[in-house]
Amino acid sequence: MQVFPFVVVVWILAVGLYGIVTSRHLMHLIMCLIVVQSSTYVLLLGVGYRTGAVAPYFYDVPVHTPAVDPVVQALALTDVVVEAAVSALLLAFAIQAHKRFGTLDPHELVELKG
Amino acid sequence: MNQLPALAVVVPLLMAAAISAASPLLRGRRRLLDGAAIATSVAVAVMLAVIMVRTAHGDEVYWFAGFRASRGVAIGIDFTAGPLSAGLACLAAVLVTAAMTFSWRYFDEVATYYQALMLTFLAGMAGFCLTGDIFDLFVWFEVMGVSAYALTAYRPEERGPIQGALNFAITNSVGAYLSLSGIAVIYARTGALNMAQIGASIARHRPDGLVVVAFVLIISGLLIKGAIVPFHLWLPDAHAVAPTPVCVLFSGVMVELGLYGVARVYWSVFGAALGHRGAITGIFLAFGLLTALVGALFCFRERHLKRLLAFSTISHAGMFLAGVALLTPLGLAGTAVYVAGHALVKAALFLCTGIILHRLGSVNESWLHGRARHLRVTGMVFTVAAFGLADLPPFATFAGKAWVEASAAGRDLSWITVVMIVSSVLVGGAVLRVAGGVFYGLGDPPGEDPQMAEQASEETSETMPSRGRTPLSMIVPAAVLVLAAVGIGVLPHLGSVVQAAAVRFQDQAAYNATVLGGAHPAHPAAAFSMEKTGLTVADVASGAGSAIGALLLALAALYWRRLPVLRRGFEPGAGLVRPIRAFQSGVINDYVTWIVLGIACLGGVMALAFR
Numbered sequence: 160m161q162v163f164p165f166v167v168v169v170w171i172l173a174v175g176l177y178g179i180v181t182s183r184h185l186m187h188l189i190m191c192l193i194v195v196q197s198s199t200y201v202l203l204l205g206v207g208y209r210t211g212a213v214a215p216y217f218y219d220v221p222v223h224t225p226a227v228d229p230v231v232q233a234l235a236l237t238d239v240v241v242e243a244a245v246s247a248l249l250l251a252f253a254i255q256a257h258k259r260f261g262t263l264d265p266h267e268l269v270e271l272k273g
Numbered sequence: 274m275n276q277l278p279a280l281a282v283v284v285p286l287l288m289a290a291a292i293s294a295a296s297p298l299l300r301g302r303r304r305l306l307d308g309a310a311i312a313t314s315v316a317v318a319v320m321l322a323v324i325m326v327r328t329a330h331g332d333e334v335y336w337f338a339g340f341r342a343s344r345g346v347a348i349g350i351d352f353t354a355g356p357l358s359a360g361l362a363c364l365a366a367v368l369v370t371a372a373m374t375f376s377w378r379y380f381d382e383v384a385t386y387y388q389a390l391m392l393t394f395l396a397g398m399a400g401f402c403l404t405g406d407i408f409d410l411f412v413w414f415e416v417m418g419v420s421a422y423a424l425t426a427y428r429p430e431e432r433g434p435i436q437g438a439l440n441f442a443i444t445n446s447v448g449a450y451l452s453l454s455g456i457a458v459i460y461a462r463t464g465a466l467n468m469a470q471i472g473a474s475i476a477r478h479r480p481d482g483l484v485v486v487a488f489v490l491i492i493s494g495l496l497i498k499g500a501i502v503p504f505h506l507w508l509p510d511a512h513a514v515a516p517t518p519v520c521v522l523f524s525g526v527m528v529e530l531g532l533y534g535v536a537r538v539y540w541s542v543f544g545a546a547l548g549h550r551g552a553i554t555g556i557f558l559a560f561g562l563l564t565a566l567v568g569a570l571f572c573f574r575e576r577h578l579k580r581l582l583a584f585s586t587i588s589h590a591g592m593f594l595a596g597v598a599l600l601t602p603l604g605l606a607g608t609a610v611y612v613a614g615h616a617l618v619k620a621a622l623f624l625c626t627g628i629i630l631h632r633l634g635s636v637n638e639s640w641l642h643g644r645a646r647h648l649r650v651t652g653m654v655f656t657v658a659a660f661g662l663a664d665l666p667p668f669a670t671f672a673g674k675a676w677v678e679a680s681a682a683g684r685d686l687s688w689i690t691v692v693m694i695v696s697s698v699l700v701g702g703a704v705l706r707v708a709g710g711v712f713y714g715l716g717d718p719p720g721e722d723p724q725m726a727e728q729a730s731e732e733t734s735e736t737m738p739s740r741g742r743t744p745l746s747m748i749v750p751a752a753v754l755v756l757a758a759v760g761i762g763v764l765p766h767l768g769s770v771v772q773a774a775a776v777r778f779q780d781q782a783a784y785n786a787t788v789l790g791g792a793h794p795a796h797p798a799a800a801f802s803m804e805k806t807g808l809t810v811a812d813v814a815s816g817a818g819s820a821i822g823a824l825l826l827a828l829a830a831l832y833w834r835r836l837p838v839l840r841r842g843f844e845p846g847a848g849l850v851r852p853i854r855a856f857q858s859g860v861i862n863d864y865v866t867w868i869v870l871g872i873a874c875l876g877g878v879m880a881l882a883f884r
Contacts, residue, residue, distance in 0.1 A: 172454070179447070179865045185439070188861065192446055199453045206461040231460070234408055238453065241415045245446050248422055252429075252439050259432045265861045268439075270432045 164205035171198035185253045185263040189246060196242050200235050207231030278335040278352040281320045281362065282400045288313040289392035296389075310388035311373045314395060318366035321399065325359040329770070331793040332777065332784070334405065342789045347467035353405035353541075353788055356774040357609055361533055362402035364613055365526040367757075368620050369395045371750040372518035375624050378744040379518060379631060387427065394420035394522065401530055405788060407491075407542065408466045410534065411453050414494070418445050421527060425515040437514035440861050444507040447865060448497030451872070455490025458483060459542075468541040469788035472781055476545035485883045488543045489876045492535050493868075496875075499531030501594055502564040503867040505587045509571075510859060512583035517627035520579060524586040524623060525616035532590060536597050536605065536778070545781045549600055549800045552882030554684075556875070557598030562692045564591025569699035571853070573830075578626045578636040578707060582619065585662065585700040589615050592693055596677040599684055601801040603768075606775040607676030610767065614669025617758035618661035622704065624751035625655040628743055629711070638707055643714030651743060652712030654751050659708045661758050663701025665820035666813050669762040675812040676768060683804055694819050701823030706830045716831025768806025776803060 171194060178191030207228030213220060215229035257263055260270075292306050299305055324333065332355040336342075340349025369391055376387070397417030404410050422445075426438035460466060462483050463474040475484055497504040508528065512520050539553075547553060568588030575581035589611075596608030628651045630636055633644060645652060661668040674697070678690045709715040761767070776798075777783060783794040 168454075176447075176865070176869055179443070180862050180869065182862065188443070192443060195447060196450050199450055199457060202454055202457045206457055230466070231457070234457075234460075237408075237412060241412070241449075244419050245415070245422075245442065248419060249439070249442055249446075252422075252426060252435055252442065255426070255429045255435045256439065259430075259435055268432075268436045268859065270436045270859070 161210075164201060164208070168198050168202045168205065171195075171201060183264050183266065185256060185265060186250075188265065189249045189253060192249070193242065193246055196238070199238055203231040203235045203238065275333070275335070277320055277324055278333065278354045278359075278403050279337065281317055281324070281403070282352075282396050284320075285313055285317055285392040285396040285399070289389040289396070292392070293386065293389045306388050307373065307377055310392060311370060311377075313392060314366050314369040314373060317395060317399065318363055318370060321359050321363035321366055324354045325356050325363055328354050328356050328359060329774070332787045334788055334791070342467075342470075342791070345470075345473075345789045347465065347470045347789060350409060351405040351467065351788060352400075352403040353468075353784070354403050355778060356771075357605075357778050358402045358533075358537070360609070360774075361526070361530070361612070362399040364616055365398040365402070365522070365530075366395060368522055368525045368616060371620060371624070371754055372521045374750045375521075375627060375747050376516075376518045377746040379627060379747065380516075384427070386423070390420045390424050391519075391522075394424065398522075398526060398530060402533065405468055405541075406466050407456050407459070407468050407471065407538070410538075411449065411456055411494075414449055414452065414498070414534070417527065417530070418442070418449060418498075421445075421511075421519075421523065424519045425511050427516050427519065431514075433514040436859065437510040440859070440864060441507045441511040443861050444497055444504070444864050444868060447868060448494035448504070450494075452491050452494030455487045455493075458490065459487040462487070467788065468538070469785045472542045472545060473785050473789065475543070476781070478546070480543075480546045480548070480883055482880075484543070484546055485879055486876070488538075488547065489872070489879050491538055493872045493875065495531045495534040495538065496560070496871075497531070497868060498528065499535065499594065500528050500564075500587050500590045501560050502567045502587070502591070503871040505564065505568070505590075506857060506864040506867060508587060509580045509583040509857065512586075513577060513580045517579070517623055517630060520582070521620040521623045524582060525620045528586055528590050529593060529612045529616065532593050532597060535594070539597075540779045540781060541784055544779070544800075547883070550882065552878075554598050554600055554686075556878050556882065558595055558686070558689065560875075561591045561594030561596075561598055562689060564588070564594065565692060565696040566591070569696040571857070573699045573703045574849075574853070575703070576638040578629070578638060578641075579623075581638070581703055581707065582622055582626065585704065586619060588696050588700050589619075592674070592677070592696060595689060595693070596673075596680075599677070599680050599686070600779075601680045601684065601804065602772050602775040602779060603676050603680035603683070603804040603806065605779060606768065606771040606806075607673045607678075607680060609673070609771055609775065610669050610761070611673025611677065613761055614661065614671075614673055614758050617754045617761070618658045618668065618670060621654060621658040621751040621754040621758075622662065624747065624754070625651050625658070628747050628751070631747065632743060638711060639718050641711045642718035643710070645711045646714055648712065648743065650748055651751075652708065654748065654755055655712060656705070656708040658751075658755050658758075659701065659704040660820055660823075661755065662697075662704050663820040663823035664697050664816045666816045667759060667762040669758050671816040672762050672767065672808065675808055675816060676806060678815070679812070680804060684801075690815075694815070694822070697819045698822040698826055701820065702826030702830065705823055705827035709827055709831055716828070717834050768808075772803055772806055 175195035182188035212225040212227045215226040335352040336349045401413035422442040426434045428434050463471045465471045500508040572584035596604050664671045681689050786792045
């Protein structure tokens with residue numbers, strides 16, 4: 160097992176969260192959320208990776224050929240679908256926020272307080 | 274093979290699709306779509322009730338496409354239905370039915386996606402309860418989440434709903450991704466996604482760092498959904514702006530589902546590996562009781578009715594977490610009954626708030642003071658439900674809380690009773706103050722907070738105010754829910770039946786045997802022994818005492834300006850307004866900062882406990 164992919168995962172997660180916490184623009188903030196999610200793609204694919212293994216197509220290869228884990232690829236695909244739904248909805252909210260508030264700075268959305 | 278567990282999810286999903294497809298053809302025939310949606314949720318409730326009764330003597334496992342576990346290895350994806358999981362899903366279906374019936378006359382014009390989103394939401398909640406696969410848990414979490422975000426922003430042309438939905442969606446998405454990271458980590462360790470198989474695999478070794486990290490990450494997402502302090506900040510925002518029938522579902526079951534997820538993940542996956550240590554009890558108790566107190570205090574100072582009820586939900590979520598934290602069968606059984614009672618009572622309170630909004634066009638307690646006198650039936654239902662929230666016997670809330678407290682005493686933790694009673698009195702007092710002031714015009718109107726008044730006046734466009742009569746389709750669901758909360762509380766043998774279900778929920782070995790081996794162990798064994806479920810006179814006195822305490826507190830809050838000992842113009846807690854506003858700032862950056870801090874705390878104490 161290599162450590163490097165997992166260092167990358169933690170780094171992507173950390174910069175994404177840092178971005179969400181400090182962002183002053185909703186579009187930027189939603190992009191940072193997508194960055195946070197990207198860390199899960201790298202994590203899933205890193206978990207299933209095997210050095211020297213082929214892609215999981217069991218056709219026209221000898222019987223005991225090592226292959227990377229196809230389950231995590233299915234999980235990553237599902238994850239992508241989820242991300243598409245969530246980010247589409249969030250971007251629609253951001254457009255509405257811009258129409259109603261005239262700004263995309265989260266500090267100036269002042270409808271709900273206390 | 275019996276297809277019922279799958280149908281409970283498939284039917285609402287297909288109906289949601291059918292309704293979306295048919296709505297352009299049936300323009301102007303809204304009642305047809307409403308009727309179809311209500312019929313679907315009734316059907317789902319019946320299916321889940323059948324499953325709940327049928328599984329009373331052994332969990333039922335449904336393997337999709339018939340991919341059964343073979344030689345102890347789960348190949349396919351399963352639904353594992355037990356009485357507690359099916360019961361919670363059934364509760365969700367009942368509340369969806371009540372909310373949809375209420376919406377019949379509540380919305381003048383309903384967008385076609387409303388019914389479809391409600392049914393998708395129901396399918397997500399049912400799937401979340403029934404699933405036995407940890408990745409599917411994440412997927413159902415997101416199905417439930419996306420429908421909920423969209424329902425929050427049901428009126429996208431206004432400012433409040435957009436901000437509330439953004440805060441809700443971003444905080445919960447961060448939680449979902451953290452959970453997913455935890456799932457990936459535990460998959461890396463075990464190569465399995467089936468909860469039983471993961472549990473069997475990690476139970477063989479001492480818990481190492483990776484297992485603890487996975488546990489903390491997975492429950493972080495669930496605790497965010499469960500609105501545990503400091504992850505709760507999204508909840509009042511979402512509740513304040515979501516349409517009132519949707520709030521019924523948010524408060525009644527969605528938040529509780531997050532905590533159900535924590536219990537499910539703990540007892541089906543990590544329990545045996547982490548070894549039911551005292552540290553788990555301690556950590557969850559600390560988070561739970563802090564939440565109970567913070568929620569109750571915020572609830573009491575609130576003047577916006579929907580936000581007030583939202584904070585009371587936070588307070589109750591904390592008590593539920595404390596009940597689960599005891600790790601005993603009676604603690605879990607009590608929590609389950611408490612959740613059911615709370616959901617019915619809270620749903621009724623939200624529906625009555627919806628009626629106030631429909632008839633009077635405001636949810637501002639100060640403005641409403643004495644103006645709802647003519648809504649007699651609504652006032653009666655609201656007041657009775659408020660007493661239910663204050664744990665008056667024989668409501669189910671009383672029975673559930675009494676069992677949690679009995680179980681705490683059994684583990685030498687009787688001091689938590691004090692915290693729970695204080696929270697109940699504060700929450701019940703706040704809601705009874707609303708009942709007394711708004712419906713009966715008692716005392717003086719509470720002090721006006723200009724900002725709260727402004728927020729509350731934002732609410733008016735949700736429903737077209739009508740000056741006529743309260744439609745029966747609005748008041749009947751509320752009254753039925755309150756009666757159901759009493760009915761559950763007086764069921765004979767409730768305690769022993771639910772405790773038997775809780776024992777099975779907590780017995781990981783039996784769960785593994787059922788899922789992986791297809792066996793039904795006759796005598797399940799939990800880590801802690803069964804306890805007596807009789808309710809003593811002391812329990813009744815404590816429940817009645819907390820209801821009376823709430824009533825006295827409510828009267829004091831209504832009449833305190835007339836007390837001679839106080840100087841004029843004195844507002845208790847006036848100096849706290851600024852820090853509270855800074856805490857509950859409505860700024861998403863702050864919310865995520867608190868989430869990160871909270872997870873760091875949780876991870877830190879867990880790491881210390883499992884060094």
